[in-house]
Amino acid sequence: MKALVLSGGSGTRLRPITHTxxxxxxxxxxxxxxxxxxESLADAGITEVGMIVGETAAEIEEAVGDGSKFGLDVTYIPQERPLGLAHAVLIARDFLGDDDFVMYLGDNFVVGGIRTLVEEFRASRPDAQILLTRVPDPRAFGVAELDADGQVIGLEEKPEHPKSDLALVGVYLFTPAIHQAVRAIRPSWRGELExxxxxxxxxxxxxxxxxxxIRGYWKDTGNVGDMLEVNRTVLEGVQRRLDGDVDEASETVGRVVIEEGARIVGSRIVGPAVIGAGTVVTGSYVGPYTSIAENCRITDSELEFSIVLRDSSIAGVGRIESSLIGRHVEVTPAPGVPSAHRLVLGDHSKVQIRS
Structure with missing residues (x-):
């Protein structure tokens, strides 16, 4: 069994982070x-992975390499532009051959992995198996309609009037039967092969x-709110580990991870939180559900329920929360501006000003 991992797309809902x-x-x-x-694919016993890449191919390839660090053998499959998930299957035909495969959307997050699902699929081998989860607003997803016996009788892509609250999770399992199906369909109104x-x-x-x-946790990390929620969920499972330096004037509370090479000086860190290698936190408060990547500087500031990417600096800005801060960012106080009123008043005016 193989895997097809989709790592293309432009990530418009995460801009400006995904501009770079x-x-x-x-x-x-x-x-x-x-x-x-x-890691979920490797845990499920799948080793051959085809990875669909687009305009960010160089960055993906640098991060993943040949896949060996995950126990995988990765083949990169370029897609000139995102033309739909079915188009990804179409262009991966040579790689997939006549093998069964898992299609996994690279920006999706499923707690607990997919090992059990893959084992069940291997045992029964339906032509296709889809994962569903109940969502409050299914209009932003592919939506499934089931009959009274739980059989799939219909699917819609981002319907205006959904027939159920069951959204498709970004993990699909297929036999080679899917190849004839993707060749038979035509582009949707979005211009994509759905x-x-x-x-x-x-x-x-x-x-x-x-x-x-699925009853467990799933998120499509396509926007900032969902990304922060996934960060919160993962941090719930971290175990306390202080490999970096924490001085006597500092306090760490609960499930806090201080990576080797990080320094905490005169600060309070309340978990669950992760401080990356090489990061220095000075005179600051880092609150729950916060992850700070490597080589950052946090000085005289408060930070909570946020993600900070590598090589960024936050200094003297008071409290920041529910934020996603990119790489090489500098956050500093705005310069003070004297308070004043500018007036152009006509003859015989009467003006009251509250100072």
Whole structure:
């Protein structure tokens, strides 16, 4: 069994971060989201991975390499522009051959991995198996409709009037039957070859399409709010570890990770939180659900429920929360501006000013 990992796309909902970085490499608890997916594939016993890459290919390839550090053998498959998930299957045909495969969206996060799902699929081998989860607003997702017996009878892509609250999770399992389906469909109104249309084609041909409603945590980390939530969820599982230097004037409370080479000076760190290697926190407070990457400087500031990427500096700015701060960023106080009123008053005016 092989895997097809999608790591293209422009990440418009995470801009401006993704103007200069691949969305799949934005870190969660100081590890890129993509790495969690690759580790899940390796844990499920899959070793051959085809990775769809686009305009951020060079950055993805530098981060992942040949896949050996994950126990994988990675083949890169370029996609000139994002033309839909089914298009990714289409261009990966030579790599996939006639093997069963998992298609995994590189910016998705599934707590607990996919080993059990892969084992069940291998045992029963339906033509396709989709993962579903209940969401409060399914209009932003592919949506599945099930009959009274739980059988998949229809799929829609981002419907205006959803027929259920069951959204497709970004993990799909296929046999080679999917290849005929992706060749049979036409581009949607978005100009993309939709994987939902290809699966619907299988359903219409009475293929065996099954679904699993997952109860665990899943997130599409496509926007800042979801990225912060995933960071919070991962940090819930960290274990206290102080490998860096914490001086006597500092306090660490709860599940705090201080990586080797980090220094905490006259500061208070309340977990769950992670401080990356080479980072220096001075005279500051770092609160729960915060991850600070390597080689940052936090000085005379407060930070909570936030992600700070590497080589950034925050100094003397009071409190920051619910924030995603990119690489090589400098955050400093604004210069003081004298308070004054500028007036142009006509004859016989009467003006009251509150000082």
């Amino acid at each position: 970085s691949a969305k799949q490499l934005v870190p969660v608890a100081n590890k890129p989201v993509l790495f969690y997916g690759l 994987i939902t249309h290809a699966i619907q084609h299988l359903i219409d041909d009475r293929a065996d399409v099954r679904s699993t409603v």
